[in-house]
Amino acid sequence: MNQHVPPARTGHSACPHDCPSTCALDIEISGNRIGRVRGSSANSYTAGVICAKVARYAERAHHPDRLTQPLRRTGPKGSGQFAPISWDDALDLIADRFTEAERRYGAESVWPYYYAGTMGLVMRDGINRLTHAKGYSRFFSSICVNPAWSGFLAGAGRLAGPDPREMAKSDLVVIWGTNPVSTQVNVMTHAVRARKERGARIAVVDVYRSPTMEQADIPILIRPGTDGALACAIMHVLFRDGLADRAYLGRYADDPAGLEAHLASRTPEWAEAITGLPAAEIEAFAHAIGRTPRTFIRAGYGFTRSRNGAVNMHAVTCIATVAGSWQHEGGGAFHTNGAIFGWRKSMIEGGDLLDRSVRQLDQSRIGAVLSGDPAALAGGPPVMAMLVQNTNPVSVAPEQELVKRGFAREDLFVAVHEQFMTETAKMADLVLPATMFVEHDDIYQGGGNQYVIFGPRLIDPPGECRSNHDLVCDLAWRLGADHPGFAMSAREHVDWLLRESGRGTLEELEAKRFIDVQPDFDTAHYVKGFNWPDGRFRLKAEWPKVPYAAPSKMGPVADMPSFPDHWAVTEEATEDFPFRLVTSPARSFLNSTFTETPGSLAREKRPELMIHPEDAATLGILAGQRVEVASPRGAVVLQARLFDGMRRGVVVAESIWPNAAHEGGRGINTLTGADSIAPVGGAAFHDNHVRLRALG
Numbered sequence: 001m002n003q004h005v006p007p008a009r010t011g012h013s014a015c016p017h018d019c020p021s022t023c024a025l026d027i028e029i030s031g032n033r034i035g036r037v038r039g040s041s042a043n044s045y046t047a048g049v050i051c052a053k054v055a056r057y058a059e060r061a062h063h064p065d066r067l068t069q070p071l072r073r074t075g076p077k078g079s080g081q082f083a084p085i086s087w088d089d090a091l092d093l094i095a096d097r098f099t100e101a102e103r104r105y106g107a108e109s110v111w112p113y114y115y116a117g118t119m120g121l122v123m124r125d126g127i128n129r130l131t132h133a134k135g136y137s138r139f140f141s142s143i144c145v146n147p148a149w150s151g152f153l154a155g156a157g158r159l160a161g162p163d164p165r166e167m168a169k170s171d172l173v174v175i176w177g178t179n180p181v182s183t184q185v186n187v188m189t190h191a192v193r194a195r196k197e198r199g200a201r202i203a204v205v206d207v208y209r210s211p212t213m214e215q216a217d218i219p220i221l222i223r224p225g226t227d228g229a230l231a232c233a234i235m236h237v238l239f240r241d242g243l244a245d246r247a248y249l250g251r252y253a254d255d256p257a258g259l260e261a262h263l264a265s266r267t268p269e270w271a272e273a274i275t276g277l278p279a280a281e282i283e284a285f286a287h288a289i290g291r292t293p294r295t296f297i298r299a300g301y302g303f304t305r306s307r308n309g310a311v312n313m314h315a316v317t318c319i320a321t322v323a324g325s326w327q328h329e330g331g332g333a334f335h336t337n338g339a340i341f342g343w344r345k346s347m348i349e350g351g352d353l354l355d356r357s358v359r360q361l362d363q364s365r366i367g368a369v370l371s372g373d374p375a376a377l378a379g380g381p382p383v384m385a386m387l388v389q390n391t392n393p394v395s396v397a398p399e400q401e402l403v404k405r406g407f408a409r410e411d412l413f414v415a416v417h418e419q420f421m422t423e424t425a426k427m428a429d430l431v432l433p434a435t436m437f438v439e440h441d442d443i444y445q446g447g448g449n450q451y452v453i454f455g456p457r458l459i460d461p462p463g464e465c466r467s468n469h470d471l472v473c474d475l476a477w478r479l480g481a482d483h484p485g486f487a488m489s490a491r492e493h494v495d496w497l498l499r500e501s502g503r504g505t506l507e508e509l510e511a512k513r514f515i516d517v518q519p520d521f522d523t524a525h526y527v528k529g530f531n532w533p534d535g536r537f538r539l540k541a542e543w544p545k546v547p548y549a550a551p552s553k554m555g556p557v558a559d560m561p562s563f564p565d566h567w568a569v570t571e572e573a574t575e576d577f578p579f580r581l582v583t584s585p586a587r588s589f590l591n592s593t594f595t596e597t598p599g600s601l602a603r604e605k606r607p608e609l610m611i612h613p614e615d616a617a618t619l620g621i622l623a624g625q626r627v628e629v630a631s632p633r634g635a636v637v638l639q640a641r642l643f644d645g646m647r648r649g650v651v652v653a654e655s656i657w658p659n660a661a662h663e664g665g666r667g668i669n670t671l672t673g674a675d676s677i678a679p680v681g682g683a684a685f686h687d688n689h690v691r692l693r694a695l696g
């Protein structure tokens, strides 16, 4: 073969995946193929570093199993039997089935369902324009951020904080309930820079010796769902030992005297009994925080995936207020930058068509919704037809047995738009091939940083793949949905968004590749006050008033403690279910993405259960043995891996493997529950009580 291969060039983009790092990428391109992917060194947050799974992206983009043509189901649901169909016929079929559902049961019987497979604003959120234009059931997004964001908002009143690059200027970086070595590698870049350049220490608070905790100077190993107790004891010590910044509190907080009195009984010994962390370690950690003005708390999502998660996030942010850390460069508490971008997204989302009287269905409760639970359906009609884009609920959603039963319903029509034949696609009536980020135009915003990045189409998509935007517009046309956004290209949407939001034009962004929208120091550090009318941080949370839009308050909101506390609503160990299971993310997967790539599969090997050797000995479980793990919701078989990096009684299964990678096709979310976390919903993926049984 003497084929001419054009010389490689470098394209620029953003990582589209659901990861707070939102890395700026330099991508080798030759012909119509991508080669190595590198982190941009021109971008000061990415700083030339990306994770290994995205560096190997060519194996995902050019995977032999990419979906390339529309497929129609020919066998029973879930059989995997499909035959090719033309795009025109596929779109006609969706339009027919949606129209029929609407005629028989009303527009609310159609439920467009999506999530963050791509974080591009046009490709991710455009489906809402169709929903609003047609009056379909609205999607209440809840699977990921709700407890974390509501917990942060309860104190600061705004979803923003110090520039995440300031971690490099900190003297104590506290990585709390996140595992950045696996889940957002750039946090480590900046934290390690602080250690190298300033001799800063890195503390890591987690429930297992994660890859991040392996690198910690101060490892803080606690029991799951006990972060509120730890935070209280830390603040108790700060007040007790004269390390609370009373001047700062007097000016910037609502009720420091009330908090101090409340914490009087939350001693290190009290917290030791709850967290499993020795009181002496709590004291030492509190002293480190209290004596280091530049303490930067980088709070993640992981520790909020418990039934008391919002309370725990609020408690952790209170530490930065009691210690006065916010006022120092390299200090404060950071979780996400959601509030700094100020987008006007109405052209993408069709916000002008939104009708608040249309019901909202809860993403995390999809099992109950599809099974016809009247409460989950908000008293309305059953869901009869769905378009699923950008997400894989038949692996990732909690209460998986119910989810699978729902998708198996004969009277439910499901179209799934995907890059691969995921477990959700396999259950569909119609599977439509989707482009990848290098094959379409979109705009991205940082979660854990402050950049806006443009990601252009760099190569042609394989076969007949269409982008999310194109599919939504094609369907709108057939369904008679009317909105100017359906007649615009993705590039026109990006340009409109930038102009209307006062962020320049697409042409300007393309020339610069990315723009830095970090607010000034005073804004980021709340020097002029926190985001409440009186400018005071709320040590005493008013949960029902937290400014987070939800169909209603969810979970036991009335019982939430106002002051930071250990809120004992987690699924505690019992005689029947004596262990606590956490389902932390696997390093080489991203949720269920990359479970199709050989490089990631080789590294993750097989679904395992990490169990403490002493617990294993008590139960007669040997390394490598099959173990049945059962929660009140179902049972799963995992292979035991003996690991002494947890408190006794805690087990960890790194996730999310496909259900099919497990015996009997039952994966980890068979065990997780879909009851809502207070105050605005979410799934408690890391809060499960389980029993273990050694299998032969």
Ligand SMILES: Nc1nc2c(c(=O)[nH]1)N[C@H]1C(S)=C(S)[C@@H](COP(=O)(O)OP(=O)(O)OC[C@H]3O[C@@H](n4cnc5c(=O)[nH]c(N)nc54)[C@H](O)[C@@H]3O)O[C@H]1N2
Residues within 6 Å of the ligand: 018, 019, 020, 144, 176, 177, 178, 179, 180, 182, 183, 184, 205, 206, 207, 208, 210, 222, 223, 224, 225, 226, 227, 300, 301, 302, 303, 304, 305, 306, 582, 584, 585, 586, 587, 588, 589, 590, 591, 592, 655, 656, 686
């Ligand atoms: N490799 C990889 N990267 C990912 C993902 C992935 O699946 N794999 N997922 C992406 C997505 S969607 C998100 S939202 C982010 C989330 O990223 P993170 O913010 O890191 O959140 P989690 O990944 O849920 O959990 C982080 C850590 O919290 C720990 N943890 C669990 N329960 C508790 C607790 O009660 N207290 C404390 N202190 N720690 C606890 C877990 O053991 C885990 O090590 O990561 C993104 N990046």
Ligand SMILES: Nc1nc2c(c(=O)[nH]1)N[C@H]1C(S)=C(S)[C@@H](COP(=O)(O)OP(=O)(O)OC[C@H]3O[C@@H](n4cnc5c(=O)[nH]c(N)nc54)[C@H](O)[C@@H]3O)O[C@H]1N2
Residues within 6 Å of the ligand: 018, 115, 116, 117, 118, 123, 143, 144, 389, 390, 391, 392, 393, 396, 397, 417, 418, 419, 420, 422, 434, 435, 436, 437, 468, 583, 584, 585, 590, 591, 592, 593, 655, 656, 668, 669, 672, 685
């Ligand atoms: N046990 C357990 N379960 C969890 C978690 C956990 O920690 N433990 N984490 C939870 C969290 S935080 C989250 S955010 C959810 C995430 O759950 P999901 O949003 O389902 O995340 P992924 O599994 O990555 O699925 C994204 C899908 O979108 C597809 N996709 C990517 N780009 C595009 C595109 O441009 N167009 C289309 N049409 N499709 C695209 C990908 O191929 C992939 O199959 O999982 C949750 N589930």
Ligand code: SF4
Residues within 6 Å of the ligand: 015, 016, 017, 019, 020, 021, 022, 023, 050, 051, 052, 054, 055, 183, 184, 185, 186, 590
């Ligand atoms: S660290 Fe996160 S944002 Fe960066 S390349 Fe990896 S998955 Fe993408």
Ligand SMILES: [Mo]
Residues within 6 Å of the ligand: 018, 143, 144, 145
């Ligand atoms: Mo997430």
